[in-house]
Amino acid sequence: MKAEEPRSEAAWRRAEQLIERLEALLPPPQARTTDWRALAYRWRRHGRGGILEPIEQPHRLALGDLLGIDHQKTVLARNTLQFVQGLPCNNALLWGSRGTGKSSLVKALLNEYADRGLRVVEVDGHDLCDLPSIVGPLAGRDERFILFTDDLSFAADDPSYRALKAMLDGSVAVAPPNVVIYATSNRRHLMPEFMQENLEARNLGGEIHHGETVEEKISLSERFGVWLAFHPFNQDTYLAIVRHWLSHLDAQQAFDESAREAALRWALQRGSRSGRVARQFAADWVGQRRL
Numbered sequence: 001m002k003a004e005e006p007r008s009e010a011a012w013r014r015a016e017q018l019i020e021r022l023e024a025l026l027p028p029p030q031a032r033t034t035d036w037r038a039l040a041y042r043w044r045r046h047g048r049g050g051i052l053e054p055i056e057q058p059h060r061l062a063l064g065d066l067l068g069i070d071h072q073k074t075v076l077a078r079n080t081l082q083f084v085q086g087l088p089c090n091n092a093l094l095w096g097s098r099g100t101g102k103s104s105l106v107k108a109l110l111n112e113y114a115d116r117g118l119r120v121v122e123v124d125g126h127d128l129c130d131l132p133s134i135v136g137p138l139a140g141r142d143e144r145f146i147l148f149t150d151d152l153s154f155a156a157d158d159p160s161y162r163a164l165k166a167m168l169d170g171s172v173a174v175a176p177p178n179v180v181i182y183a184t185s186n187r188r189h190l191m192p193e194f195m196q197e198n199l200e201a202r203n204l205g206g207e208i209h210h211g212e213t214v215e216e217k218i219s220l221s222e223r224f225g226v227w228l229a230f231h232p233f234n235q236d237t238y239l240a241i242v243r244h245w246l247s248h249l250d251a252q253q254a255f256d257e258s259a260r261e262a263a264l265r266w267a268l269q270r271g272s273r274s275g276r277v278a279r280q281f282a283a284d285w286v287g288q289r290r291l
Contacts, residue, residue: 040120043127043134061108068237069101072228079226080109083180084116084144090225091168091181095188099274100230102184103150119143125152129163139176152185168223238273245282253286
């Protein structure tokens, strides 16, 4: 019996590998057609293709819920308004500290301009190789689609890097006029940066020229026409966001000294003063007092 067990396991592994190869040969699923009545979609891979899956309950954030990022809101809202009106606009990269409203801003813009035909298609970073397949069904439709990739970063040999770079600028085939790309990242240039790469820099006539490695990394982020930085909030901004969410969740909830001290302790425990942390504190504070 013991001698047969390894043989059996090997047979199962071969069977699984065969099934995976057969699935890869299957055409994209056609059983479900896209429900174009939805406001937001998520790209789901299946075998060699995928489907645009409707998001039944998109996050209903409003622009007024986002505090401390007035400049970023103004710039991206203007760019998005140009997009929905069919005017020239740019792809956008939102980079910076975690929890400072990068992805929330995109969600709020969907709610702001949904009645003007704006839609969002969420694409995971590792699925960016499918960009031609994703964009194909969108071309020619009346709606305006934001291809949204959250928390984007690449390894040095990631094939999705090339796909996104080509779609943004550099390929003969460009995105249709009703598609724009918005991406968020904690990294300014979307890829890890190492100290040794700075050794490649050269001094030519008093000017610093980056080495090939750094230039390659910068070349992707430069393809985004709108480049917005999000920085950590100071204490006053953090407390203002706490006050806003306390009122939003419970209009009768006072922002008194006890709430202020508890909010500061909450941020200290998490090592961050961000909009996300402020929202989490408000939910906990209001929830406890309603028990």
